[in-house]
Amino acid sequence: MTQPITLITGCSSGIGLVTAVELARAGHRVYATMRDPGKKDALLAACAEAGVEVELLPLDLTDRTTIDAAAEHVRSTEGRLTNLVNNAGFSYLGVLEDFSDEEIYDQFNTNVFGVLRVTRAFLPLMRADDSPKRTLVVVSSTAGRAVYPLMGLYSATKFALIALVEEWRFELRTLGIRAVAVEPYSTKTEFAGASLKRPAKWSDGPDSPYAEILGIVPRWFTEMTHGKEAVDPRIVARTIRRAINARNPGLHWVSGAYAKLAMFFKRFAPNEFTTWVVRRKAGIAGLRRRK
Numbered sequence: 001m002t003q004p005i006t007l008i009t010g011c012s013s014g015i016g017l018v019t020a021v022e023l024a025r026a027g028h029r030v031y032a033t034m035r036d037p038g039k040k041d042a043l044l045a046a047c048a049e050a051g052v053e054v055e056l057l058p059l060d061l062t063d064r065t066t067i068d069a070a071a072e073h074v075r076s077t078e079g080r081l082t083n084l085v086n087n088a089g090f091s092y093l094g095v096l097e098d099f100s101d102e103e104i105y106d107q108f109n110t111n112v113f114g115v116l117r118v119t120r121a122f123l124p125l126m127r128a129d130d131s132p133k134r135t136l137v138v139v140s141s142t143a144g145r146a147v148y149p150l151m152g153l154y155s156a157t158k159f160a161l162i163a164l165v166e167e168w169r170f171e172l173r174t175l176g177i178r179a180v181a182v183e184p185y186s187t188k189t190e191f192a193g194a195s196l197k198r199p200a201k202w203s204d205g206p207d208s209p210y211a212e213i214l215g216i217v218p219r220w221f222t223e224m225t226h227g228k229e230a231v232d233p234r235i236v237a238r239t240i241r242r243a244i245n246a247r248n249p250g251l252h253w254v255s256g257a258y259a260k261l262a263m264f265f266k267r268f269a270p271n272e273f274t275t276w277v278v279r280r281k282a283g284i285a286g287l288r289r290r291k
């Protein structure tokens, strides 16, 4: 069997970093990309510890020049690509009324338009590969099927990714390329730390209609993303590897026990019940009506 070649976005930290190591260990030739190659040390240290090597390439989802340069590099070096893992992404936290047009565009530019840019650039190389298991992986989220308070803008991008993956499953099936969505829940990465953005406007003043929700939800968000519900990113990396290795992969690859529980409720419980559970968990179920 020819060696699978896999390109991954967002490998400077978190899920992308550990997935690069996981797939290199599984025998893939890995192109680990990041927008700032100055952040390569953590990945190189993890590779050294695992006794594997990866190829580093600069790639920023918002910069077409870097995407085209990376695709040209893989084309001239390999002539093909077996798997593409669209992992890079980030979240804003805030009430929808506070976001500027630029901030809304910023969220969609990376998480949705960036995934479209990268995938469209690499699909010709995936068509040139002849593996029966060529796989387009898109890292969405449980937030791509259920909304959590103050994460609605981010959720909108992850819901959009599910639509794109469903469309790719139509378009790419006859070309022999499988498309899957990997859906983690809280995972211990920089997602809720250095990578998290807030809108410049944050209406938590005493007269703000959003003062209570903005006072309560960020604390819950920190607990959820750093507490016992948050899983090790290697669990997500293993889910990605399993999806790529599957004979006939389905659309949804829910990753982690809490993710499975959340998606079970989302699927089988009435919407009113699941939103009530989330409001309770987030601490906003008891808020009184304001003007």
Ligand SMILES: NC(=O)c1ccc[n+]([C@@H]2O[C@H](COP(=O)([O-])OP(=O)(O)OC[C@H]3O[C@@H](n4cnc5c(N)ncnc54)[C@H](OP(=O)(O)O)[C@@H]3O)[C@@H](O)[C@H]2O)c1
Residues within 6 Å of the ligand: 009, 010, 011, 012, 013, 014, 015, 016, 034, 035, 036, 039, 059, 060, 061, 062, 087, 088, 089, 090, 091, 110, 114, 139, 140, 141, 142, 143, 183, 184, 185, 186, 187, 188, 189, 190, 191, 192, 195, 225
């Ligand atoms: N952690 C969670 O709880 C969780 C849950 C569900 C889904 N996810 C999804 O998992 C994926 C990976 O996130 P993570 O948890 O591993 O967080 P992370 O540690 O913050 O990693 C995010 C990666 O994306 C990169 N990135 C951000 N914007 C980029 C851009 N414009 N171009 C290229 N790279 C960019 C970051 O690069 P820099 O280092 O340069 O910022 C970093 O390498 C994301 O799509 C996220 O939405 C995460």
